[in-house]
Amino acid sequence: MKYDVIIGLEIHAELKTKSKMFCPCNNDSEGKAPNTLVCPICLGHPGTLPVPNKQAIDWTLLLGLALDCDINRDSKFDRKNYFYPDLPKGYQISQYDQPFCVNGKLDIGEREIDVTRIHLEEDTGKSFHRPGSNDTLIDFNRAGTPLVELVTEPVIASAEEAKRFCQAYQRILRFLKVSNAEMEKGEMRCEANISLQTKGAWKYEDGRILPTGKKALNAKVEVKNLNSFRAVEKAINYEISRQEKALNDKEEILPETRGWDEKKNATVAQRVKETAADYRYFPEPDIPPIKINQAWLEELKHQLVELPAAKAKRFMHQYGLKLESAETIANNKELSSFFENVVSEMGAWIEANGDDFERQDKNAAQMAANWVTGELLKNLNTDKRDAGKLKMTAENFAELMALIWQNKINSNAGQRILEIMYWEGGDPTDIMEKLGLEQLDGDEELEGAIRSVISANPQQANEYRKGKFPLIQFFVGKVMAETKGKANPEKVRPMLEKMLLE
Ligand SMILES: [Zn+2]
Structure with missing residues (x-):
């Protein structure tokens, strides 16, 4: 292929704290009836105040330390504004320019992948389409669940590497016991940004992909809905081939969001990608900035496991x-x-x-x-x-x-x-x-067993003596049977070889 493949990952993981991110509601929605784990705060009623969950912040910092990140001593929450029915407030509390953790790395075996940032935000509710009707129903049980987002640098070069990254990250989330990270249950959700660039036409500088000459870079495509490791690998490989073919056919790659369709085995265009400006980020006025001191970090370092x-x-x-x-x-x-x-x-x-x-x-x-x-x-x-x-x-x-x-x-x-x-x-x-499973190891006992096996199989013994040496395996088997499997096979073999030729 005449192009370089450039992949960056964004991975969301739900933290398994007892309560939600900004309210006291139960955070374990599994098996619960819809809209039973809600309160005025996570439903975004006017006049309510969010209070950050200390455990969720601790776990995000712990994850950052585990991934060798720098911790921002001055951090804050921001509002990310967008309209979507499953987002009750009309904005999501997230982190924009002062995330908790930056500049980390994760070991995927043969190399380390640079991690840009890890930040904390809240999850949205879930929409359901009632079969056979045009109705959309919403369950807000998940709204306000603490959600950790990790973003990698665009340094992943293949679908296989992307999959290995997701697997390694899942193991860390589970090791630290901060998330069950079950992809099939949506507890861990991966998105991949993929672009193909002509070899030599780009360079990687300060976390960004820049053109080396006048030629503009090809757009990157975001692929969502990757809910298994297999989907991560298949969707990225599909997207690489699709973009390669389009570029070879002189077609333009659109900067869009595509979804992985398991049934079609293909990615499908969803919408043109938003940019940061579209979200009108601004600092969350109801939560004071968070200062992280050395003592807090030292305490967390004690919890860090290998x-x-x-x-x-x-x-x-x-x-x-x-x-x-x-x-x-x-x-x-x-x-x-x-x-x-x-x-x-x-x-x-x-x-x-x-x-x-x-x-x-x-x-x-x-x-x-x-x-x-x-x-x-x-x-x-x-x-x-x-x-x-x-x-x-x-x-x-x-x-x-x-x-x-x-x-x-x-x-x-x-x-x-x-x-x-x-x-x-x-x-x-x-x-x-x-x-009575003790190994028969004594020379006398073994000799007795071997002698009776040889005399019971004179024909095979003769053939062995005439040079049909692979028969040794037959005799080892017989001796093992004779001793009810208790003979030491390492000893039986050389003894047999000697005694057969006597
Ligand atoms: Zn609540």
Whole structure:
């Protein structure tokens, strides 16, 4: 393609505070009858006064700190004026030129994306079209819900990167426990600004895309209604192809707002884009400017938790985990703390047994990570259970890991024991003894089993001796069956190879 793709994102997220942004109404509208969570303030009755929700401001600042933003020590709310039926006051209280947070960045794995600003505003009501009629009904339960808007710099270069950004941001909102950020429920809503520019005809300067010569830049198009990660990716890819084709056909790109239509699999023109002047922003006269001092920020910094990307990097460094296991575990806060408890317990257990936790050939933490991301996660998914609500303790899981690490049981037995511990709890050593799952490790016992397998299969033994070596797998299987799965396969194989040729 002869064009550069330039994408900026705007993401709205509803904060899950107890009450709304400027009034005491309940902020949890899920499952509630329409217009039952309303009061004169969020309905915009004349003479009412908005009072900002401290929790919502705290959480916005926390988000800003987590994304490495500068915090505006002098901030304020502004009125954004527009007319729409679901906006009871005829304006939205938002933030214009002094947002709480500016100049941040978010790590999406292979690189960091610059964040322009994060500000706080209030959500609107919802309109419904009554089927089979021309009526529009409005539910104001959502009106006044605290809404955080994040804006990125126009530095995203593909649909894939945009999707990764949305996913990383969702994880942070959930990690900080400030929003459920469920896209399907509208708790997190993405919009993308997309333009295609001729290579060399533009430059990026102070957050803006500027022409390098006399040639005017192509307009950018805003795409709304992206209510899943899949929609983000598909809509942006669609828009890139649409604009590329239009430019190749010498058609002008209109600076418009388009909506993603899931059924048509296409973006559809909605309206010509508003500019800031159309909104006639002015400072909200009913809310005094907000001063944020150092003490307030210090208090918030104590609440700041380690974020997924940083955690994954630490897991790789501290425990020697592979990237994939580190990311899978780090992306789940509860699973992360379970894993770290397991590793610390396991180290103590293994060393108490006179074995080394760190060996040249094998990494015990990586082994535990494999069990956590494999068998444990499989059970959690089947069970639709949160890793924070496990029946088994990290101590017991660590003990199971130690049994495997020290070859007291093989991995088949490990899976059986884990299954029991997962659903019923219990101590792995007890379960092992009760079910007789101890690994057969002793030379004599193994020799006996191998000898009887060889004498029961003379024909295969002969073929093996004549050079049909892949038959070794057949014999390993037979020995495992003979020992009811308890033999140590790592030991069986070399013993078989030796005894078959005797
Ligand atoms: Zn209210």
